[in-house]
Amino acid sequence: MKKLSHILTIVLLLAFVLTLAPVQALAQGDVVCESDAVVQAEDSLSILADKFYGNVLAFPVIAEATNAKAAEDNSYATIDNVDVIEVGWKLCIPPGEAAQAMLNESVFTQVAAEESSSTLVVALTEDTVSLDPGRAYEFHATSIHRRVYDTLTTFPAGRLDEIIPGLAESWTISDDGLVYTFTIKEGETFSTGRPVTAADVAFSLSRVKNLQGNPSFIMDNVASVEAIDERTAVITQLEPDPSLLAKLAFTSLGIIDSEEAKAHGATDAEDAAEADTAEDWLNNNSIGSGPYMLEKWEPKVETILVRNPEFAGTPAAIGRVIYRTVSDAAAQKLGLEAGDIDVALDISADQVPSLQANPAIEVYEAASNTVFFLIMNMDPDIGGPLANDLVQDAVRLAVDYDGLRLLAGGAAGTPVNIMPVQWAYALDPAQGIQRDVAAAKAKLAEAGYADGLSVELLYPEFTSGGIAIGTLAQKVQADLAEAGITVQLSPGDIGVELEKYRNAEAPFGLWLWGPDFIDPIDRLAFTPGGTVGLRVNWDDSNASPDLVEAVSAARIATEPADREAAFTGIQDIMLDESPFVFLVQSGVQVAYNASLQGFTYSDSALGRVDPYLMSK
Amino acid sequence: MQHFILRRLFLLIPLLLGVTLVAFIISRAVPSDPVNAALGQNAVGNEALVAAFRAKWGLDKPAHIQYLTYLGRLVQGDLGQSISTHQPVVDDLGRYLPATIELATTSIILAVCIGVPFGIISAIRRNTWLDQVSRVVSLIGVSAPVFWLALLGLFVFYSRLRWLPGPGRLDIGMDAPGRVTGLFTVDALLMGDVALFFNALSHLILPSVVLASFSMGLITRITRSAMLDVVSQDYVRTARSKGLHERGITLRHIVPNALIPTVTVLGLSYGNLLTGAVLTETIFSWPGIGQYAFQASVSLDFPAIMGVTMLIALVFILVNLIVDITYIYLDPRLREG
Numbered sequence: 001m002k003k004l005s006h007i008l009t010i011v012l013l014l015a016f017v018l019t020l021a022p023v024q025a026l027a028q029g030d031v032v033c034e035s036d037a038v039v040q041a042e043d044s045l046s047i048l049a050d051k052f053y054g055n056v057l058a059f060p061v062i063a064e065a066t067n068a069k070a071a072e073d074n075s076y077a078t079i080d081n082v083d084v085i086e087v088g089w090k091l092c093i094p095p096g097e098a099a100q101a102m103l104n105e106s107v108f109t110q111v112a113a114e115e116s117s118s119t120l121v122v123a124l125t126e127d128t129v130s131l132d133p134g135r136a137y138e139f140h141a142t143s144i145h146r147r148v149y150d151t152l153t154t155f156p157a158g159r160l161d162e163i164i165p166g167l168a169e170s171w172t173i174s175d176d177g178l179v180y181t182f183t184i185k186e187g188e189t190f191s192t193g194r195p196v197t198a199a200d201v202a203f204s205l206s207r208v209k210n211l212q213g214n215p216s217f218i219m220d221n222v223a224s225v226e227a228i229d230e231r232t233a234v235i236t237q238l239e240p241d242p243s244l245l246a247k248l249a250f251t252s253l254g255i256i257d258s259e260e261a262k263a264h265g266a267t268d269a270e271d272a273a274e275a276d277t278a279e280d281w282l283n284n285n286s287i288g289s290g291p292y293m294l295e296k297w298e299p300k301v302e303t304i305l306v307r308n309p310e311f312a313g314t315p316a317a318i319g320r321v322i323y324r325t326v327s328d329a330a331a332q333k334l335g336l337e338a339g340d341i342d343v344a345l346d347i348s349a350d351q352v353p354s355l356q357a358n359p360a361i362e363v364y365e366a367a368s369n370t371v372f373f374l375i376m377n378m379d380p381d382i383g384g385p386l387a388n389d390l391v392q393d394a395v396r397l398a399v400d401y402d403g404l405r406l407l408a409g410g411a412a413g414t415p416v417n418i419m420p421v422q423w424a425y426a427l428d429p430a431q432g433i434q435r436d437v438a439a440a441k442a443k444l445a446e447a448g449y450a451d452g453l454s455v456e457l458l459y460p461e462f463t464s465g466g467i468a469i470g471t472l473a474q475k476v477q478a479d480l481a482e483a484g485i486t487v488q489l490s491p492g493d494i495g496v497e498l499e500k501y502r503n504a505e506a507p508f509g510l511w512l513w514g515p516d517f518i519d520p521i522d523r524l525a526f527t528p529g530g531t532v533g534l535r536v537n538w539d540d541s542n543a544s545p546d547l548v549e550a551v552s553a554a555r556i557a558t559e560p561a562d563r564e565a566a567f568t569g570i571q572d573i574m575l576d577e578s579p580f581v582f583l584v585q586s587g588v589q590v591a592y593n594a595s596l597q598g599f600t601y602s603d604s605a606l607g608r609v610d611p612y613l614m615s616k
Numbered sequence: 617m618q619h620f621i622l623r624r625l626f627l628l629i630p631l632l633l634g635v636t637l638v639a640f641i642i643s644r645a646v647p648s649d650p651v652n653a654a655l656g657q658n659a660v661g662n663e664a665l666v667a668a669f670r671a672k673w674g675l676d677k678p679a680h681i682q683y684l685t686y687l688g689r690l691v692q693g694d695l696g697q698s699i700s701t702h703q704p705v706v707d708d709l710g711r712y713l714p715a716t717i718e719l720a721t722t723s724i725i726l727a728v729c730i731g732v733p734f735g736i737i738s739a740i741r742r743n744t745w746l747d748q749v750s751r752v753v754s755l756i757g758v759s760a761p762v763f764w765l766a767l768l769g770l771f772v773f774y775s776r777l778r779w780l781p782g783p784g785r786l787d788i789g790m791d792a793p794g795r796v797t798g799l800f801t802v803d804a805l806l807m808g809d810v811a812l813f814f815n816a817l818s819h820l821i822l823p824s825v826v827l828a829s830f831s832m833g834l835i836t837r838i839t840r841s842a843m844l845d846v847v848s849q850d851y852v853r854t855a856r857s858k859g860l861h862e863r864g865i866t867l868r869h870i871v872p873n874a875l876i877p878t879v880t881v882l883g884l885s886y887g888n889l890l891t892g893a894v895l896t897e898t899i900f901s902w903p904g905i906g907q908y909a910f911q912a913s914v915s916l917d918f919p920a921i922m923g924v925t926m927l928i929a930l931v932f933i934l935v936n937l938i939v940d941i942t943y944i945y946l947d948p949r950l951r952e953g
Contacts, residue, residue: 121788130702137656212668217658273668279702298792299701299711300903301784322789327907328899330767331783334775340782495648495916502652502660516658531661 031068033092039077039085052093065092118319120596120611123326123335124345131297132282133254134207137214139604142251144303144323146607147316149254149288152182152201152233153245157613158600160369160518161424163245167196167255167289168233177240177558184231190257191286191293191308198227203258203268205235210272215252218517242558246519250605257287291316291612300325305611317615329466336361336591342616343592343599343609348466349409355591362599367413367421368465368588369603370514372472373526374399374457374581377507379537386455386508389577390447396433396581397440398483399476407475408467410587417571418523420585425520425567431575440483452484458501459510460494465586472583473510504535510583515605520554520567526580527551527570536579547573617944624937631933632926636690639925640683643918650675650916654699673699673918686922695926696919700911705923708908713927714798715785716897716904720889722824727831727885732878735839736871739847750836757833766826766899773822780822783901786815823900827893831885838881842874849873872946879946883939887932 037048045059053061063079069092070076077089085091127138133149136142154166168182188196202225209219221244223236237244247253256266264285265277286294291313292305305321324341326332329348333355335341347355347363355361376392377383385391405412413421416432444450457476459469470491477487487508491497500506513532515522525531528543528551540548550573554566574580590609592599598614650673651666659665670676674685689696695705731754738750773780781787785800793803793812800816846852847870855865894906905924912920944950 119789129700135702137659212665212672214654214656214659214665216665217656217662220662273672300901300907301792302788304789320789324784324788324901325903326783326901328767328783328901331770331899331901334770335782338775338778338782340788493646493648494914495646495650495653498652499648516656531658534661 031065031092032094033065033069034095035093037091037093039087039089039091041087043085043087045079045082045085048091048093053096061094062091065094066090068092118317118616120318120321120343120614120616121341122321122323122343122345122609122611123332123341124323125327126300126303126323126325128297128299128303130279130283131286131294131303132279133252133256133288134204134211134215134276135213135279136252139608140303140323142605143607143609144294144297144305145251145254145288146602147290147292147610147612148286148294148305148308149251149256150188150196150290151251151254152248154249155518155602155606157610158602160422160603160606163249166249167201171245173558177242177556178237180235180237180244181228182233182235184233185312186231188289188312189310190260190289191310192257192260193310194257194259196255196289197230198233199230200255200258201225201233202227203261203266204255205253206268207256207261207266207272207276208252210268210270211276212273215250218247218250218253240556240558241521242556242563243517243519243521246521247517250517251607254288254290256282260287292321295320316612318611321611333591336593339593341593342596343590345590345608346466347589347591349412349587349589350466351591352410352589360594361591362594362596364588364590364592364599364601365411366588366601367411367585368514369420369422369518369605370465370512370586371415371420372408372467372469372510372512372583372586374476374583375501375506375509375511375532375536376579376581377504377536378542378579379504382505382537383507383579384455385447385449385453386579388447390443391449391453392579392581393576394440394443394447394483395480395485397436397443398480398485399581399583400435400479401432401583402435403479404472404475404584407471408584408586410589412587413585415582415585417574417582418526419520419567419571420515420523423518423520423523425564425571427568427571427575433575435479437483444484449484452486454486454488455508456488456490457508457510458490458492458497458506460497461491462494464512465588467586469510469512476510476583501535504537506535512586515603518603518605520563523567524551524554524570526578527574532580538579544573544577547577621937621941624940628930628933632929633687635926635929636687636922637683639922640679640686640918643916643921644679646916648916650699650918653915653917673697675918686919695923698912698917698920698923700915700917700920705919708920709905709923709927710798712903712905712908715902716890716893716906718799718801718820719824719827719893719896719902719904720886722820723828723889724831724882724886726824726828727835728882730828731832731835732839732875734836735878736843736866736874738836738840739843739874740866742844750840754833754836757829758837759833760829762826762830763895763899765829766823766896769822769826770899781815781819783899785819785902786812787819790815823896823902826900827889827896831882831889834881834885835878839874839878842877843870846870846874876943876946879939879942883935887928887935890931891928 045062048062049059059082063082066076066079070078075090076092079085124140126140128140129138130136131141131144133145150167152166152168153163156162156164167185167188169185171180171182173180184196184198190196205219205225209216209222221237221239221241223238226234228234261278264281267276269275283297291308291311293308295304295306297303302325303323307316307319326335329346329351332344333347333351336344352363355363376386378387380387401414405414414432415421416427416429419426457473459473462469473489477489480487501509501511527533528548529539533539550566550569554570557563557566590601596614596616600610600613601608602610651660651669655665655669674682686696698705698708701708734750738747741747774782786792793800793807793809796803796806801813804813804816852865852869855869891906893904894910897904897906909924912924
């Protein structure tokens with residue numbers, strides 16, 4: 001990687017130097033030749049500069065001196081084009097000091113100035129385990145990979161409701177919904193210089209599946225990925241799954257240069273989990289086709305990206321991106337105010353007012369995709385009274401949604417049902433449940449708990465996006481108390497609580513969910529038999545047949561109209577029937593230097609800020 | 617003397633074995649599963665992925681086999697691979713420990729250089745304004761919360777006055793010196809890079825002062841009270857009645873005796889600084905062993921937990937050994953035994 005970055009620097013410098021042409025002649029009396037050189041076969045000005053000065057970039061010094069000398073002594077050659085010299089030419093080699101002076105004055109200072117003005121510093125809390133796209137599954141790695149490894153499909157900047165072509169220029173879907181055929185864009189190249197081919201697609205995706213790592217579940221339903229020809233890749237699924245297109249936009253499914261990867265121990269064979277040894281190399285090198293490439297990763301300190309010289313599109317305006325680990329929100333704010341940091345990703349909602357008061361800083365606020373929700377176990381032996389659908393209704397009616405949103409702060413939102421705010425097929429907020437304590441009491445009485453009831457709420461001691469779950473739990477406790485439900489708070493270590501939650505042993509709990517991929521199908525986790533459904537023992541056996549049928553239809557619908565009908569249908573039913581209460585969608589706050597242009601924010605599954613779209 | 621040190625070093629082996637056993641039992645007794653911490657919400661519902669995870673990290677074997685396997689590797693100097701960093705634990709410790717050693721050592725030097733003289737002066741000039749000032753300062757040092765001091769320090773000296781740099785061991789984008797000791801200040805000097813040395817040093821000032829505050833306060837208070845205790849001893853009165861110089865009495869009779877409790881506190885403080893700097897490390901984004909240990913325990917990263925626990929045990933044992941050796945120099949009576 002060091003080598004690549006050096007090459008990149010050299011290329012940039014060469015480009016700069018060439019713009020200086022025509023080479024200016026020095027005043028004749030100034031020219032001193034320390035020695036003369038006669039051009040040999042294979043020589044170039046750069047090679048000679050390297051030979052005499054130890055620096056390939058010093059070649060203009062030789063050209064200038066020779067041209068100046070040629071004016072007074074025609075035994076010296078005249079160099080019109082620094083790229084063309086001929087065998088036998090006599091060249092003037094000035095002393096080393098002249099070369100050094102020229103290098104100091106012109107090239108380096110200007111390039112250094114350009115470098116500093118186009119460096120972006122992003123402060124964040126680092127959670128990276130690995131920078132191997134096939135093994136990474138953390139927010140920070142996603143931010144890095146987003147613009148290093150291109151994916152077949154992608155989302156438009158800052159939007160989640162449409163899928164657009166990435167490395168694939170187009171695709172077709174077979175009638176049975178199982179086979180997706182992708183055509184790869186022409187002219188895309190990896191940072192290694194090799195073209196992106198369908199074979200790379202097949203290798204990259206199969207590798208993720210066979211590594212059996214954290215992101216491998218995305219490939220669960222994929223039977224095979226094959227390269228038909230140079231530019232055609234075919235993905236065959238086990239079951240029809242229309243969310244494939246959204247899943248392919250996930251950074252772990254970024255396309256890597258298979259030839260380079262194999263040279264460093266990568267394999268896409270079935271035994272990749274044991275046989276693949278490329279992780280360490282991929283932690284320090286990148287082989288993607290995006291606008292940036294990895295320069296270095298120093299764990300818990302910083303990750304640096306630089307422009308990919310082979311990138312097929314318009315080069316990025318920001319030449320260098322430094323992701324700096326600043327673990328504390330207050331320290332991020334101080335760094336931003338001091339001007340050392342351009343973007344602070346982890347500031348909290350209560351810091352926003354003072355940041356907004358600063359004219360040099362802009363704050364971006366939106367609802368995040370993280371949803372906090374209550375679970376009530378459907379198994380009467382575990383859930384007790386909470387397994388009763390009337391009690392579940394009462395809890396839904398007793399919660400103060402507006403209050404929770406205020407408590408969460410910033411631009412927090414209230415999800416009406418399983419679809420978060422900003423997502424396709426989200427229900428109209430007017431359909432949302434309004435707090436009604438009297439109605440909640442009536443439901444409780446109907447269920448046989450006229451005198452109220454007492455329950456224990458389990459939750460992890462955990463903070464996400466600046467919101468401590470415990471704070472939300474206290475608010476729920478206060479809200480339910482008004483309706484006659486006494487809640488005992490029972491916080492625990494996240495590892496311990498997760499165990500109970502995932503084993504469906506918790507009667508009543510408060511949890512959160514961030515999407516794994518941006519497709520409505522991700523939200524089916526909250527339906528009977530879905531990931532979270534199973535955690536409250538809710539499946540086809542104890543859910544209403546209408547709902548079960550609507551869920552099966554939603555899983556396979558591909559046409560937008562069919563999808564809309566299916567997902568809306570599910571949510572209409574779930575407004576009255578579900579063991580969940582969707583409390584609040586936390587806000588996200590990002591503060592950045594006001595001089596930054598083109599700031600856009602995408603979901604954390606899509607890399608959050610996008611340096612490629614920004615300039616300073 | 618040599619015999620004493622050898623015997624103590626030999627005791628290390630059973631002690632460390634005991635530590636591994638206790639750490640192993642406690643970390644396995646937690647009613648939680650590392651699968652939950654390491655795998656995402658979808659992956660954890662996938663039996664094949666969970667099985668692959670358990671097989672990869674050896675969690676599918678019975679506990680006693682896991683322990684014996686661990687010991688077998690340990691003998692060969694292999695601490696296993698960390699689940700949460702995918703790197704060998706030995707490499708991780710090598711990466712994160714030097715940062716903490718640099719910070720803790722600077723802190724303890726600060727704490728001693730300021731705390732001991734303060735304590736001595738405070739005792740000699742009891743109830744003067746000097747004493748009052750040192751008592752107030754040491755009280756603040758002992759009682760002010762570290763995170764508050766850290767943020768206050770950053771706000772005043774970094775954000776407002778701009779005298780000191782922000783969080784991190786070096787300026788943003790600056791390359792670390794070539795790795796010899798892992799201590800940036802030392803490595804920069806070895807490389808002869810003066811600018812880098814001063815950069816690393818300037819980054820060290822604020823976190824080390826903040827981290828030193830508690831130890832400094834403690835050392836001042838202990839030294840002062842030990843001095844006052846010794847001043848009223850019979851041998852000091854005898855020395856005085858023999859007509860010795862007051863300075864000679866202080867330097868030859870009072871200070872060496874008063875330093876014994878200080879050395880004890882010093883040893884413990886250094887151990888605590890090395891292992892308990894989590895808050896300071898977090899606020900100053902200092903990539904040290906405290907943060908690593910915290911992360912390991914939260915994610916139930918067994919190999920990392922075991923590695924860190926053994927390292928901490930080793931540090932405490934060695935520090936205690938050094939403290940005991942220092943006692944021998946300070947107290948002639950111990951030399952006979």
